[in-house]
Structures are given as structure tokens and as C-alpha cells.
Amino acid sequence: EFTEEEKTTGLWWKQLAAGGMAGAVSRTGTAPLDRMKVFMQVHSSKSNKISLVGGFKQMLKEGGVTSLWRGNGVNVLKIAPETAIKFMAYEQYKKLLSSEPGKVKTHERFMAGSLAGATAQTAIYPMEVMKTRLTLRKTGQYSGMFDCAKKILKREGVKAFYKGYIPNILGIIPYAGIDLAVYESLKNVWLSKYAKDTANPGVLVLLGCGTISSTCGQLASYPLALIRTRMQAQASMEGSEQLPMGRMVKNVLEKEGFFGLYRGILPNFMKVIPAVSISYVVYEYTRSGLGIQK
Structure with a gap:
């Protein structure tokens, strides 16, 4: 969230650029774990258990080292539109929802954040579907992002780009709510115990609070994320039945x-700390390079 000064001086675009760069490097650095998560969500089952080591061996055997980064290109490309839409939508929703001009209450901030997240996801969702398909692709299946889009459109039509959309949107609400609530609670507990004279807990404390709150949010919304990924992937899997959301959960x-709803959660959690750490370091260096004062 940007201050009024950042909005009027134009610093906000530099902050967005720094955030975009941090996100791109962070996603690229943790892409093998992200691919493993998707691989386990879709292919692992009671009858076909895939371990972390076994999964990586399978991927390396099928496509070599570079295959660990499949789907990362579109994952990085969607950062800019997703962040920009989320930021602009958040500002508009805050204005619409605030009961007092200039003052935004916590529940209004949460609602604005959830709606902004849903708006951004709706706009860039076709890229999410393509990311899943490209992540799971076999060697030679698609020559790239545009070939993937063309083949999906030709074989399955436009609606294929919104497969898994409902569980995805439903997942935003518990994730955003728990993330915000846990973050604020942890920050306030720390402030009440250790910081008597300042309202600023410091970067490392905020990073710790952010990591824990994000993990709690993911834990709550993970089953919906798994259902979304399976729905996105099912048409590309040979002999796979096209199940709607309710039947997929039941199945x-x-x-x-x-615990089948939590397949792939280990690599998902393994990437949280490196992703946050890489993001922070790159963000600080980019801010410094763009001349943003601390």
C-alpha cells in the first residue's frame, strides 16, 4: 500500500518496478520447487506416491535440467499486469468501501484487498492456466507460450482458459483474510512486548510476520489451490475425465x-523462506538502484 506522498511524487511506479523485479528473480530462483509442487498436485496419489527426490529424478530424466524451469516464463510475465491491476483496483475499492473519506478501517482494507485480488486474478487467469499446462508439459508438447495458447484454443475453446476459476477465486478469500489477520496479530504482539517507543518493528520482524502469515494463509487455501490445478490440467492428461469442482473434491x-487435498504441500512450504529472502534482497538492491530513499 502506497502513501499519499509516494502517489503524488511518482515514487509508486519505482516501488512497483522494484517489487516486479523482486518477484521475477524470486519466482525464477524457486521455480524448480514450484514445478515439483504442481507435478505432485496433479500426478501424486495413493497408488502413485511421488517423493521429492523421486519427482526431481523423473523430471530430470524426462527433460534434463532446464525442464525444472518449465512454466516459469509465463509465471514471470504475469507479475507486471497482475501487480498493476491489483494496485489500481485496490485504490478504487478502498474509495468505494470506506465509510469515512480518507480513513480506511481494517475490515474495509481486507474487503478491498480481497476484491482487488479477485479482479487481478480474473484479468490474468488465462495466463494461470497456461502456466499450469506449460509446467506439466512433456518434451516437445508445446514449442512455447503462444503455441500452448493456440493449441488450447483450437482443441478446447475459449472457456478452457477459465478452468478451475471458481476454486481459485474462492481460495483468495481465506488466504487474504488469514494472511492479513495473522500478520496484524503477530506484528501487534511483537510491538506490545518489545517495542515501547516505536510503531516500526523493523524489516526482519516484518519479514518473519509475513512469512508466518503467508504460510497460514496457504495452509487454509491449499485444498482449493490443488482442485484448481487439477481442473486446469485435466484436459491435457490422456484418458482423464473432465470433472467439475464438486465431483473433483469428492473424487x-x-x-x-x-490429506489427498494437501499433495505437494512440502515443496510449497520449502519455497516460502527462500522466496521471501530473495524477494527482500532484490527489492532492496532495486530500490537503491532506482534512487528510492529508505
Whole structure:
């Protein structure tokens, strides 16, 4: 969230650029773990258990070292439009929802954040579907992003670009709510215990709060993320039945039990700390390079 000074001086675009660069480097650095997460979400089951080491061996055997970065190109490309739409939508929703001009309450901020996230996801969702398809592709299946889009459009039509959209949007609400609530609670607990004279906990404390709150949010919304990924991927898998959301959930619970909804969560959690750390370092260096004062 930007201050009024940042908006009027034009510093906001530099902040966005620094954030975009941090996101791109962070996603690229943790892409192998992200691909492993998607691979396990879609292919791992009770009858076909895939371990972390076994999964990486499979991917390396099928496509070599570079295959670990499949889907990363579109994942990095979607940062700019997603961030820009989210930022602009957030500002507009805050104005619409605030009961007092210039003052935004916590619940209004949460609602604005959730709606902004949903708006951004709706706009860039076709790129999410392409990311999943490209991440799971076999060697030679697609020559690139445009070839992937063309083949999906030709074989499945426009609606294929919105497969898994409902669980995706439903997942934003618990994720955003828990993330915000845990973050604010942890920050306030730290301030009440250790900081008597300042309202600024410091960067490392905020990073720690952010990592824990993000992990809690992911834990709550992960089953919906798994259902979304399977729905996005099912048309590209040979002999796979096209299941709607309700039947997909029922199918997973019947065949794999409750923990089947958490397939791939280990690599997902493994990438949280490196992703946050890389983001922070790159963000600080980019800010410094763009001349933004601390």
C-alpha cells in the first residue's frame, strides 16, 4: 500500500518496478520447487506416491535440467499486469468501501484487498492456466507460450482458459483474510512486548510476520489451490475425465482421503523462506538502484 506522498511524487511506479523485479528473480530462483509442487498436485496419489527426490529424478530424466524451469516464463510475465491491476483496483475499492473519506478501517482494507485480488486474478487467469499446462508439459508438447495458447484454443475453446476459476477465486478469500489477520496479530504482539517507543518493528520482524502469515494463509487455501490445478490440467492428461469442482473434491476425498487435498504441500512450504529472502534482497538492491530513499 502506497502513501499519499509516494502517489503524488511518482515514487509508486519505482516501488512497483522494484517489487516486479523482486518477484521475477524470486519466482525464477524457486521455480524448480514450484514445478515439483504442481507435478505432485496433479500426478501424486495413493497408488502413485511421488517423493521429492523421486519427482526431481523423473523430471530430470524426462527433460534434463532446464525442464525444472518449465512454466516459469509465463509465471514471470504475469507479475507486471497482475501487480498493476491489483494496485489500481485496490485504490478504487478502498474509495468505494470506506465509510469515512480518507480513513480506511481494517475490515474495509481486507474487503478491498480481497476484491482487488479477485479482479487481478480474473484479468490474468488465462495466463494461470497456461502456466499450469506449460509446467506439466512433456518434451516437445508445446514449442512455447503462444503455441500452448493456440493449441488450447483450437482443441478446447475459449472457456478452457477459465478452468478451475471458481476454486481459485474462492481460495483468495481465506488466504487474504488469514494472511492479513495473522500478520496484524503477530506484528501487534511483537510491538506490545518489545517495542515501547516505536510503531516500526523493523524489516526482519516484518519479514518473519509475513512469512508466518503467508504460510497460514496457504495452509487454509491449499485444498482449493490443488482442485484448481487439477481442473486446469485435466484436459491435457490422456484418458482423464473432465470433472467439475464438486465431483473433483469428492473424487479426491474418496480415493485419497483428506490429506489427498494437501499433495505437494512440502515443496510449497520449502519455497516460502527462500522466496521471501530473495524477494527482500532484490527489492532492496532495486530500490537503491532506482534512487528510492529508505
